Amino acid sequence: MLKRVFSYxxxxxxxxxxxxxxxxVEVILEITxxxxxxxxxxxxxxxADETYIIKKGLQMALCAVLALILGVGSAKFSALAGQGLGANIRKAEYEKLQSYSFSNIDHFSVSSLVTRLxxxxxxxxxxxxTGMRPFGRSPVxxxxxxxxAFRINSTLALVFLVALPTLxxxxxxxIINVGPLYGRMQSAIDQVNRCIQENLTAIRVVKSYVRGDYEVEKFGVVNENLKSESEKAFGTAVLNMPAMQFVMYGTILGILLIGGKLINEGKMMIGQLTSFLSYVLLILNxxxxxxxxxxxxxxxxxSAERIMEVxxxxxxxxxxxxxxxxxAKGEIEFDHVWFKYKDTAKEYVLSDVSFHIKPGQxxxxxxxxxxSKTTLVQLIPRLYDVTKGEVKIDGINVKEYPVRHLRDAVAMVLQKNTLFSGSLIDNLRWGNENATLDEIKEACQIACVDEFVERLADGYDTEMGQEGVNVSGGQKQRICIARAxxxxxxVLILDDSTSAVDTATEAKIxxxxxxxxxxxxxxxxxxxxxxxxxxxxxxxxDRGHVEAIGTHESLLRDNQIYQEIYASQKEGADL
Structure with a gap:
């Protein structure tokens, strides 16, 4: 797993x-x-050789200065390597996300994807x-x-044969116990991010229903869960220090006891014991x-496992x-199409759907x-693939078209209108980044955007803000239609894209x-x-299948469902 991660x-x-x-090199200097x-x-x-003391002291000082310089260099290079690795992994993840279909995205929650990125x-x-330095220093x-240490006194060094296996x-x-706890902690972060995302996305609903207290309580639950999982993970991880100190102090005590005995017996010098203790501390560190x-x-x-899942x-x-x-033309045919979101689902969302649309109709x-109206049209640009049957454009199965060319040929204005931060003209050019101002104005005239664009503060250069907060729902819908x-x-698909527009403007469009x-x-x-x-x-x-196909007049005459819809809407209009 780590090999794959480091390949980035x-x-x-x-x-x-x-x-x-x-x-x-720094470690070798420190050991010297x-x-x-x-x-x-x-x-x-x-x-009492003063010259020798000065000579050795200068050598020690030189080693220390060189070690310091190398330490700074290693810190800089480690930071460059770590940040570069992180940037490449994020880029790889984000590029993979762009190739996801809707069903791929459905496998992960948005909050989880954000955490993984x-x-x-x-x-x-x-x-x-932070780990490269100890990783490089420790083995050397x-x-x-x-x-x-063995060179100084092999007898005293045998203490390590007890200390090292214990540690x-x-x-x-x-490590065995803390591994799964880290995975659970990252999942808990997913839940916190999901709660925050939902609250911020629906903040107007929360405030209009005065549900702030409920949201605070809901956040408190996931926040407490994250706290609990973090405490378990870090509470186990910090046992590393007491275990280390237990072995360190035990080793030092053993060395002092044995070393003191060796000095008394004349088998070891005090300088050797001091040096040996220095090496003991280096080894234990x-x-x-x-x-x-x-x-x-x-x-x-x-974390790597979660990233590689993406x-x-x-x-x-x-x-x-x-x-x-x-x-070439935009002729559409559904040939006995069946669809369900998951293969394991018991029921089909669309059942045996067949119809034919001529070019220009x-x-x-x-x-x-x-x-399942929206599900139906999402099969045309292959936002989802059919489970059974065929969707054809110009008599050719949509699976035979390159996805990029297919989606360029099919413009879809979704139910949820999305604008991006930036100016109005930047949002419009999502449809065609090379569009001229005349082409933009013509599209805006068809979508009735021209009716309000002049009233905006800076016209086409007006900043839309995040998700188009500077315009109303109806204006946002018209901008999205112009963009398409x-x-x-x-093929142009309008998925309930004029619901916030008055009937007169809808007729103009x-x-x-x-x-x-x-x-x-x-x-x-x-x-x-x-x-x-x-x-x-x-x-x-009706319930995932085609109930009837016809003109307004024929359906109003022959189809009961259409008659009921017409009657209810006519009654509402009369009221």
């Missing part, structure tokens, strides 16, 4: 190697200092930035310090650093069967809420589409019969 370091690998090189100190005590101090990546990059220091067992027990690295890696592994998600809508073709789709028209698609875009196939999903009564044909959906 790419161009930053040179910084990682430079960091490790600095760390290795106790040897110099032992000579200084045993030969310089003991013999932020908190989980941060865990990995911090593990590199352990090897050299241990060899020097290893304690650390393994801690290296083990402590190594244990911290293992803890960082354990947390990073939990990257390894199998894309279910691909160009696997695509040919080098493009939509205007088709209305109407039906009660939950009759700018794509110059072969419908008239503009018919007059200026006669060759474009238009599919209009609506709740109001007035929105579709002038269509060339009207499809009535």
């Amino acid at each position: 370091m790419k161009e930053y690998k040179k910084y990682a190697w430079l960091g490790l090189l600095c760390i290795g 200092v106790p040897l110099l100190m032992a000579d200084l005590i045993d030969y310089g101090v003991t013999n 932020t908190s989980d990546v941060t865990n990995i990059q911090n593990a590199v930035s 220091m352990l090897i050299f310090a241990t060899s020097f 290893a067992v304690l650390l393994i027990l801690i 290296s083990l402590m650093m190594m244990s911290n690295v293992f803890l960082l890696m354990t947390r990073s592994l939990a 990257i390894d998600e199998k894309i279910d809508i691909t160009d696997e069967n695509a040919k080098d073709i493009a939509v 205007t088709v209305g789709i109407i039906g009660q809420t939950g009759s 028209i700018l794509k110059k698609p072969k 419908r008239s503009g589409l018919a007059e200026k875009l006669p060759d474009m196939t238009k599919i209009i999903i609506a709740q109001r019969i007035s929105s579709v009564r002038h269509a060339d044909q009207i499809i009535i959906m």
